[in-house]
Amino acid sequence: MSTSVRCSDAGLSYRRGLLLVEGVPAGDLVRRFGTPLYVYSGNSLRDRFRRLERAFSARRPLVCYAVKANPNRAVCGLLSRAGAGADVVSGGELFRALRAGFAPGKTVFSGVGKTEPEMRLALRSRILALHVESAEEMEVLASVARRLRRPAPVTVRVNPGVLADTHEHIATGHPGAKFGVPPEEALALLKKASRSPWLRPRGLHAHVGSQIAHTAPYRASLKVLLGLAERARRSGIPLEYLDIGGGMGIEYGAEGSLAPEDLAAAVLPALRESPLRLLLEPGRWLVGPGGVLLTTVLYRKRTSARRFVVVDAGMNDLMRPAFYGARHDILPARATRKPRVEVDVVGPVCETSDFLAKGRRLPWPERGEVLAVLQAGAYGFSMSSQYNSRPRAAEVLVTGSRAALCRRRESAADLVACER
Numbered sequence: 001m002s003t004s005v006r007c008s009d010a011g012l013s014y015r016r017g018l019l020l021v022e023g024v025p026a027g028d029l030v031r032r033f034g035t036p037l038y039v040y041s042g043n044s045l046r047d048r049f050r051r052l053e054r055a056f057s058a059r060r061p062l063v064c065y066a067v068k069a070n071p072n073r074a075v076c077g078l079l080s081r082a083g084a085g086a087d088v089v090s091g092g093e094l095f096r097a098l099r100a101g102f103a104p105g106k107t108v109f110s111g112v113g114k115t116e117p118e119m120r121l122a123l124r125s126r127i128l129a130l131h132v133e134s135a136e137e138m139e140v141l142a143s144v145a146r147r148l149r150r151p152a153p154v155t156v157r158v159n160p161g162v163l164a165d166t167h168e169h170i171a172t173g174h175p176g177a178k179f180g181v182p183p184e185e186a187l188a189l190l191k192k193a194s195r196s197p198w199l200r201p202r203g204l205h206a207h208v209g210s211q212i213a214h215t216a217p218y219r220a221s222l223k224v225l226l227g228l229a230e231r232a233r234r235s236g237i238p239l240e241y242l243d244i245g246g247g248m249g250i251e252y253g254a255e256g257s258l259a260p261e262d263l264a265a266a267v268l269p270a271l272r273e274s275p276l277r278l279l280l281e282p283g284r285w286l287v288g289p290g291g292v293l294l295t296t297v298l299y300r301k302r303t304s305a306r307r308f309v310v311v312d313a314g315m316n317d318l319m320r321p322a323f324y325g326a327r328h329d330i331l332p333a334r335a336t337r338k339p340r341v342e343v344d345v346v347g348p349v350c351e352t353s354d355f356l357a358k359g360r361r362l363p364w365p366e367r368g369e370v371l372a373v374l375q376a377g378a379y380g381f382s383m384s385s386q387y388n389s390r391p392r393a394a395e396v397l398v399t400g401s402r403a404a405l406c407r408r409r410e411s412a413a414d415l416v417a418c419e420r
C-alpha cells in the first residue's frame with residue numbers, strides 16, 4: 001500500500017507541501033508544543049473503532065480497547081465515549097481506565113501476575129471479569145473474594161497452542177509462552193470455579209500474539225475456545241462470552257496488516273451456532289496508525305560507511321525499532337524535491353541500538369527540519385522511559401483544526417520528583 005493511502009487513514013495529508021494532522025500543519029504543532037511530540041488524530045481513532053464495530057456488527061461484539069497500547073486519558077476517553085470497553089493488564093491500567101470513563105461492566109483484567117491489591121481493586125470496581133492465567137492465581141482470587149464477601153467473575157485464559165506468525169517477543173499463544181493455561185487445564189479450572197461459592201465462571205479467553213497479519217491463528221484458537229465452551233456447557237457450566245483477544249496487525253513499512261472485515265469473515269461463521277457473546281481486545285489496530293511522533297533534526301554527519309541524521313527523539317521516546325527491529329515510515333513535515341539518499345535516523349541516547357530507522361531512503365534534511373515518524377500511536381508513548389534522564393515527550397490530540405495538549409512535556413524537576 002502506498003504511503004498516501006496509509007496517511008489518509010491516519011488523519012495525515014500534505015497541503016501546499018506541508019504535512020497536516022487533520023487540519024493542523026505539523027510545523028504549527030511543533031512551534032506550539034516543541035519536539036519530540038506525539039500527535040494523535042481523533043478522527044482516525046474514532047473512524048477505526050467504528051469500522052471495527054461495523055465489521056463485526058452481526059454479533060454486536062464488546063470491543064475492549066487494550067489500554068496498554070496507549071493509556072493517555074484523552075485517547076481512552078475518546079474510545080470510551082465511542083462505546084468501547086477496556087482490557088487492562090495492571091492495577092495502574094484499571095485505575096486509568098476507570099478514571100478515563102470506561103464502564104467497569106465493560107472492563108476485563110488479564111495478566112499472569114495480578115497481585116492481591118489489584119484483585120481487590122478489580123472486585124471493588126465490579127469489572128466484567130478477571131482473566132485468570134493459573135490455578136494458583138485462581139485460588140488467591142477466591143480467597144480475596146471471600147474476604148471481601150464479593151464473588152469474583154472469572155474467565156479462564158487459554159493458551160491454545162497456536163504459533164502466530166509474528167515477532168517472537170510478541171507471540172503469546174504457543175506452549176513456550178507464559179500466558180494462559182493449556183486447554184485441558186482450562187476446563188478443570190472452570191469446573192473448580194463453578195464449585196466455589198466465591199467464583200463465578202464467565203467465559204474463555206485467548207490472545208495469541210500481536211501484529212498478526214493472518215486469520216489462521218484466530219480460527220485455530222477460536223476452535224479451541226468453542227470446543228472448551230461446549231464441554232463446559234455439557235458439564236453444566238454455561239458461559240457468557242468468548243474473548244478472541246487482540247493482536248490485529250497494522251501496516252508498518254512492508255509488514256502486513258489484518259483488516260477487521262477479513263477477520264470477521266474468518267471467525268463469524270464458526271460462531272453462528274454459539275449463543276455466547278463475542279469480545280475483542282484490539283490495541284495496536286485501533287490507535288497505531290492515528291499517531292505520529294514529530295522530531296527535529298539536530299545534526300547530520302557522514303562516516304565512510306553511512307550517513308546519519310541525528311534527531312531529538314530517541315529510543316526512550318519510541319522503543320519499538322530498538323526493541324523489535326520495528327520499521328516505522330518517516331515523512332518530512334515539509335515536502336521536498338531533493339533526491340533521496342540512504343540514511344540512518346538516530347536519536348541522542350548513548351546506545352548503538354538507539355535508532356528510529358536504518359538504511360532508509362529519505363531526502364537529506366537540513367538542521368532544524370521536522371520529521372514525522374508514522375504508526376506511532378500504539379506502544380509509542382506507552383513504552384517510553386526517562387532513560388538517559390530525558391524527560392518524556394508531550395502528547396497532543398488533534399480533531400479537525402483544534403489541537404489540545406493532552407499530556408504536558410515532562411520537566412527536569414519531574415525527573416527527580418520521586419527521589420528522596
Ligand SMILES: *Cc1c(COP(=O)(O)O)cnc(C)c1O
Pocket residue numbers: 066068069087089110111207209210211245246247248281282283284285378
Ligand atoms: C496486549 C494485549 C492485547 C492487545 O494487543 P494488540 O496487539 O495491541 O492488539 C489484547 N489482549 C491482551 C490480553 C494483551 O495482553
